[in-house]
Structures are given as C-alpha cells and as structure tokens.
Amino acid sequence: MEKDKKSILVGCMIIGATMILWSFFIAGNKSTSSKNVIVVATVRKLIDTNGYVKVDVEYSYEGKVLNNSFHVANADSLKMDRRIRLLVSQGNPDKDVKYIGVAK
Secondary structure (H helix, E strand, O other), rough: OOOHHHHHHHHHHHHHHHHHHHHHHHHHOOOOOHEEEEEEEEEEHHHHHHHOEEEEEEEOOOEEEEEEEEOOOOOOOOOOOEEEEEEEEOOOOOOOEEEEEOOO
16 A cells, blocks of 8 residues: 555656646746847947946837836947947837847
8 A cells, every 4th residue: 555655656656756847847938039029229428337338229119219227248239329239129129128239
C-alpha cells in the first residue's frame, strides 16, 4: 500500500514538473520581434548627467506624436534635431524604447 502511494506521488510530481516546464517553454518561445517596431525619432534635447547622456526624443506612432527619453553612455553621434532609429514596443509605445542608431 505504501509503495502505491509513493508511485502515485512520484507520478503527480512528474506531471506537475512537466506542466511547469511546458508553460515556461510556451511563454519564453513567443517571438519578441513581432511585438516591436522601428520608428524614426527626432532628438529634441541632450542632457549630460554623470557620464550618461539623457536623450529626449519625439516620434510618431500610429498617428500619435509621442515624447520619450532614454540614456546612452556615448552620445557622440547624437545632435539636436537629428533623426535616429528607435525600437518601440507595440504594447507600450510611449514607455518602452531602445536606441538603435542614427537614421539616414
């Protein structure tokens, strides 16, 4: 009888672990590239703060003009009113941005 309880418990633990691993696989396997979009932004302000430069930008996303900021360690290529490329989250286009580079 004790052996049956242990085998049932082990079976339940294996099933539970498999379900947890499967949920991590599904959650982690979603493509992030489809959730981000590249936009062209204009640099509005550069503020030097303790070695990092705060960059204020303005960009258009789905007909809305949005303002945002980010920090970079090296701002040599950034100038006022220069156009840059940003990676913007489709879920939070006014919050989640990542600097990619200078636009051509």
